[in-house]
Amino acid sequence: MLKQENSLIYLNNAATSWPKPPGVIQAVQESLELPFGGGRGTGKTQRDYLTEGRETVAQFFGEESPDTIVFSSNATDALNTLIHGFTASSPEKFHVITTTLEHNSVLRPLHHLEKKGRIELDHISFSNAKVNPEAIIEAVTDKTRLVVMNHGSNVLGSVQDIRAVGEYLHDKDIFFIVDGSQTAGHIPLDLSAIEFDAFVFTGHKALFGMPGIGGFCIRNPDPVLPVRMGGTGTDSGSLDQPGDLPERYEIGTHNYPGIASLIAGITFLQSIGMDALQRRADRQTELFIKELSSEPGITIYNPDPELPIIAFNIPGLDNDDVGYILARKDNIVVRTGLHCAPLLHKEIDDGAGCVRISPSWFTTDEECRIAADAIKEIAHHAYSQI
Amino acid sequence: MRILRSNRHKYCADGSFMKEFILDTEVTPEFLDFIKHYGSLEMLPGLGEGFYKFEKSDCFSIKGFLNESSFEVRFKKEVMDFTSDFLYSMLYCYRDGKPDFNTLNRRNEALMERVRTRLHGNKS
Secondary structure (H helix, E strand, O other), X not given: OHHHHHOXXXXXXXXXXXXXXXXXXXXXXXXXXXXXXOOOOOHHHOOOHHHHHHHHHHHHHOOOOHHHEEEEOOHHHHHHHHHHHXXXXXXXXXXXXXXXXXXXXXXXXXXXXXXXXXXXXEEEOOEOOEOOHHXXXXXXXXXXXXXXXXXXXXXXXXXXXXXHHHHHHOOOOOEEEEEOOOOEOOEOOOHHHOXXXXXXXXXXXXXXXXXXXXXXXXXXXXXXXXXXXXXXXXXXXXXXXXXXXOOOOXXXXXXXXXXXHHHHHHHHHHHHOHHHHHHHHHHHHHXXXXXXXXXXXXXXXXXXXXXXXXXXXXXXXXXXXXXXXXXXXXXXXXXXXXXXXXXXXXXXXXXXXXXXXXXXOOOXXXXXXXXXXXXXXXXXXXXXXX | OOEEEEEEEEEOOOOOEEEEEEXXXXXXXXXXXXXXXXXXXXXXXXXXXXXXXXXXXXXXXXXXXXXXXXXXXXXXXXXXXXXXXXXXXXXXXEEOOEEOHHHHHHHHHHHHHHHHHHHHOOOO
16 A cells, blocks of 8 residues: 555544545445446446445444435535524524534534524533533523534544433434534444434545545434535426435435445445454554653643544644644654634633644554654654753 | 745635745755844754744744755735745845845845734834
């Protein structure tokens, strides 16, 4: 693989995973070699990627019906479809609860709706990287119609108790959207055991698919109107958007290579097993935490993450400088800045941003040690300058 | 010194605009000695070939490694139309290892007056 050839150490998997499993690359190539179906089978020369994709995703997430799976371009696209679609079905202004852990894929659509006067918005804060479900429950008013929160933080690597929130909201008239971008592929998911209305995922992170494919699982689409209309290849005589799933939300030509990559990525995860994946992720996360904690010039913001994400700063050095030095001197790719989570950073580092490390299954323990040593060396030099 | 091309443009979290520049020659300690007359220079010399960061207040910052023929520049967005020209001048005024302080000093004075006017609304 390319990785061995250029000795790059890639620790930005919470953004987009790399490298991809060989089976994913092969699946994308095969999908492009096959003739486009156009709504009718062509015998043995064609694969039904859509059906296969929905079945694979549903089975992997423990969701009973593949018909609830809708494909989108990515998690941001899915969240916009859900948030704006839900708002479109509500003529009156309503109250929305979200958290300060969220990514801009949630914060920006909600902020836009708040500015337009369509919603009242409350951001629930966190403590020790966790949002207390009780705090969300206490924020519910008789005007609350929507709760949007992530399952896993993309900066602090914490997993939120969506089960508790879902159980409380279950018998209320409140739509519950969960952003699973950071947990899908990292931890075993059994959606059948969780009460929610929509669960969002993206393909290009821990599911090892290619960029440009994501989606959501939606159990009750009635409160979410379609906000984009167009060709579906079905009921083409009608000028109205079809109301059934998935055509209600899936418009235009599908991203077949993307769906093929998602199927292959999930198949790869299943071949390894989630237990083995988690064991390696935990071991490497602990290695980083232990190594970086031993250097006095490093501030770690999440000493006990549940996902393979470590967030830190080196006091006296801009986080972007640390990323630059690692990239140019050591050929190590990390992510710096706000990670599209501005409210979270206001709480942990006064909005300055930090450095984020995120290994994947393809990261070796040796690469983790090399990266930790490189970070410690930078911190040591910065510390000696103070 | 000349810029051959620029890569990787993006807006940063602090509102600045970042560009990576590919140069026709390597950045030397002598070049850094030259540009530090026009701003502040920080170095972490123990790191490899030496990480440096040059800051021209209200205008732009440069970061890079000594002996590399590229660096990264963050422009303050509000005055980028003036300051990007000055960056080119700063490199142009360092030719074949010979600094041209006279030319760059004149351009620096003119630049800072325009920057002050734009950012602070007066010339003082």
